[in-house]
Amino acid sequence: MLDIKFIRENLDIVKMAATKKKIKIDLDRLVAVDDSRREIMTRLESRKAEQNMASKRIAAESEPGKRAVFIGDMQKLKTEIQADEEALKPIMEEWQVLMLQVPQVPDMTVPDGDSDADNVEVKSWGDTTHFDFAPQTHIDLMQKLGMVDFDRGTKVHGFRGYYLINDGALLSWAIWNYANEFFLKKGFSPMLPPTIVRKANLYGTGHLPNDAEDVYHTQDDDYLIGTSEVSTMGYYTDDILEKSQLPIKHLSFSPCYRREAGSHGKDVKGLIRVHEFYKVEQVVLCEASHEESVKWHEWINRNTEEFIETLGIPYHTVLNCGGDIGQGQVKKYDIELWVPMEQKYREISSASYFHDFQTRRFNIRYRDEDPNAPEGARAGGKLRYAHSLNCTAIPTPRILVSLVENFQQADGSVKIPEPLQKYMGKAVISKAS
């Protein structure tokens, strides 16, 4: 959500933002609707002021005859107020619908482009893996090593279903344990948030209304989250934080549910694209300054890069183009891991910042310090919307694809990265184990 004042005063910038993000929205219509809204509200408010005054007069009048006359006079005003309110209703509805679709303005550094094909590589780490034997896909490897069962996954769940079993399950636990160790050292507070949430939370993060087809919902009109960002942010709905609390840094872990509507033909096999997965997520709330947002954005992205580096998996980082970033995002980096059997990098992490796009929707504010406050006085500063950011720490099972393919050996076994070994209790996953 942007401030309507900002939209009105910077209409051209907002129009350019929509163009760059390939978002269709009639911003001239929004301004026209807002004009009507203002006009009616101004009129309505002055009528209400009149009504309030008249009410006081009626209350103060003890003589019943006069009182009756006053009340009679009010009938006309009441009708006018009702007419204004009726007129305002459809305008407010349209205003809300349009306001929810206005895109956040992307950063200057965001490249133009239509899709992920136009993202720009900004970093690459590690040499892509080469084998002196015939390598196998993660599907073959994991099935032969008894780490995954797709047949029973589809039997029980359906399309894109899977079971992680034996070393597949243990390796997932090892990754979560190591991710906790790694990220908590950096000052995050751990959180296990709810995965069933009210609609309002998805409006808050910006997943609704535009991505409705990708979200599961229940017969009680609740929704399943596609990322713990949703309920982690929702935790702070309507809060007024103290400036000293910022930055707030959460490491949230949850199952994630995605319908993957419209991608039925893509990645139909294996663990790349599934309806249900697990994710450790970094979520940050910081002060309302662009510099702070940029600083924390670089930081959370770098955290995940470092994490991948300690696992030793080749990756590159891309700067997402205008067409590949969401409505609310100012800027986004994706980290993509090398997948040998596809001979390409695949996304495992997204680092985004939003400025106050989400916190306006969630109404998350903090009390800024007042530079003019007297010495020693508690800061009676302005309330500001905090800034929000988030970045994947690690998704499972998608990470397993690159992990097993890159670390496979000629005999079909898989070497376990050193940091995971203590959680796994061994250094190699092989048939014999």
Next chain:
RNA sequence: GGAGGGUUCGCAUAGUGGUCGAGUGCGCCGCCUUGGAAAGGCGGUAUCGGGGAAACCUGAUCGAGGGUUCGAAUCCCUCACCCUCCGCCA
């Protein structure tokens, strides 16, 4: 699933149709008092919007939404959440 009771200004409470956007206590802030503090006294203590250079004026908000009324914290309806009891259950 059934029955009942709640949701008011940071906290605790008062308020059952009109001088209530809202009293009181606590907390917090400022001033007075003090060598300093406590106690005490006085004053202040929400948010969002519109207008205005400012002072200030004005609208909205008593869980959310709708209704009745000239007028709603107060009456009616719907919903959400909390508490108590019964039932069921990991």
